[in-house]
Amino acid sequence: MYIVGTSGHIDHGKTSLIQALTGTNCDRLPEEKEREMTIDIGFASIDYPRFGTVSIIDVPGHERFIRNMVAGAWGIDLGLLVVAADDGWMPQTEDHFRVLQLLGIERLIAVINKTDLADAEMADLVEEEIRQKLEGTPYAGSDIAKVSSRTMDGIDNLKNLIVENLRRLRKASDAGKPYLYVDRVFASRGHGTVVTGTLKNGAFREDDDVTVLPGRKGARIKKIESHYHEQNEGSPSQRTGLNLPGIGTDEVRRGSIVVRDNFFAESGDIIAELKLLERRKEIKNNLGIEILVGTASVKGKLILMDEEYSGQESFAARVRLDEPWFFYPGEKFILTSPGGFRVLGGGTVLLPGYDSRRYKKIIREALAERKSGDAAGMMEFILSVNGWAKRDELVAGFPLGTKKLEKTADELITAGRAVALGPFMVTPAFFESAARAIAGEIESRVGPNLKEISDLTGIPLEVCRSMMSRVMEKTAVIEKEGRYFSGSSVTEDNLPAAKRKILTDIEAAGAEGAELDKIADKSLKHEIGELIKLNFLVSLDGNIIYHKKTYEAMTGAVMKLFDTREKITLQEARDASGLSRKYLLPLLNRIERDGLVRRLGDFRIKT
DSSP states (O other), rough: OOEEEESTTTSHHHHHHHHHHSSSSOOOOOHHHHHTOOSSSSSEEEEEEETTEEEEEEEOGGGGGHHHHHHHHHSEEEEEEEEEETOSSOOOHHHHHHHEEETTEEEEEEEEEOGSSSSSHHHHHHHHHHHHHHHTSTTTTTOOOOOOTTOOOTTTHHHHHHHHHHSOOOOOOOOOEEEEEEEEEETTTTTTTEEEEEESSEEEETTTTEEEETEEEEOOOOOOETTTTTESSOSSSSEEEETTTTTTTGGGTTTOEEESSSOOEEEEEEEEEEESSSSGGGGTTHHHHHHHEEEEEEEEEOOSSSSSSSOEEEEEEEEEEEEEEEEOOHHHHHHOOOTTSSSEEEEEEEEOOOOOHHHHHHHHHHHTTOOSHHHHHHHHHHHHHHHHHEHHHHHHHHHHHHHHHHHHHHHHHHSSSSSTTTTTEEOOOHHHHHHHHHHHHHHHSSSSSSHHHHHHHHHOOHHHHHHHHHHHSSSEEETTEEEEEEEEGOOOGSSHHHHHHHHHHHHHGGGEEEEGGGGGOOHHHHHHHHHHHHTSSESSSSSSSHHHHHHHHHHHHHGGGGGGGGGOOOHHHHHOOOOOOOHHHHHHHHHHTTSSEEEETTEEEOO
């Protein structure tokens, strides 16, 4: 299913155009009929054989009703930009045109209406003006149709253009996470509360359990309709009515969101990428603004990162809201003056739930390093600000399908742009700094437990827990009975019993030591590796392992030769140590790596 919506200046014939296309007069309010002016959004539909039903949304053209215009336009797939042949491109035409761009509406048809009120030359001039306005925008080359809603001239051609453009659209997204921004609420006798809106991102079905935001009120869908036809399920990008018994009409309003699997984050403060119109001179720090998102409007203040606006068209800024609302990363909105009378520009949500106390120092750096606006870029940006996130919560915070998001997370990890850490994903920078902080606290204290390490480093306890195994892999840190020790604070006495036994066995083996390639037990190899890090064992060549006392004794025997000579041969070293060639060469190589001797031809000399 698809949604087509009108846009354009007041009195350019949007409502009469829809009536000519559908036979429906969308002006349903008495005040609209009395004033002959659209005030609120209206709805109609066209049935195309072999294509299906296309929903039509009519929006008001007067600048005082820009909130209602955005409430109708936010979810459309194809825009009809209506320009009167006897009037041309007007101020509200420009505002509505910009709104379509800011909302990311995919396709547009420019409709020159009222051709019966202008001669051919005038209509041609308006067409040329429109082409110039479209040039350099995403809608350059869009179809332009000339019609008269009164005489019906050109209406059949426009109907054909509509379906041709709809066929060129990307298929409506079905990520399995449906949501509906409510635009109308009413009580149906015998059924209870009914809400209507444009269904996006998935399908609702009868008996689905849903949640209404704000308020998080639960409900079960009893009945689904679209254009007065009952359905078992609602399709993505379809005008949909949901019967929600158990919820009062006073518990839901225009702007409310109906979700099944909620991915919206409740936020009183967001970071957004803003794109302004020409009214940039109005921008200043702490400017009172209103954001129109979906069918909702929320007031707040614009907080500039640099406190002074430098005149750029696009920039990142903070929006502090008067009351919390619901957003997801990548969601688009319109920025207006308070009251919604003047469109200032639009925005894209980058970070819901901004906390200035927590993120103030990192946010500028994260914004400067932001790579892209796709799902991977958004996910990486959120990670860069937080440092860490639970993977399942990070994936659940986007409207895309779960499989696609899981793949995106895997790609970030594979590319080294994120680190997998148990249930968490962290940035490489966070991982390195956290590992240093944890190791540092362990080294400076004797046997702190995990809670103490978390409190000392400021790293959340669960993140600290997931970090610990990696810290122990990279550094000389061991755990005993829930407490952690670094190499400098570990003695054989406070080693776990399993490690003490390994040391006893290898020490008893003397000059034969242990050979890793003859050990099948992986856990035993791991324990030996930890003891090497802690300097209780010495690896000669990555395979032959000596107890430290054995290594020091062998090294001492070789080095004592230099008391009576300046250089030694291989045979002299063998005689002194009593080792076979299998062990002697690895020993001499290790002594050389330790910087005690160096090779000079067939001899070793003391350094």
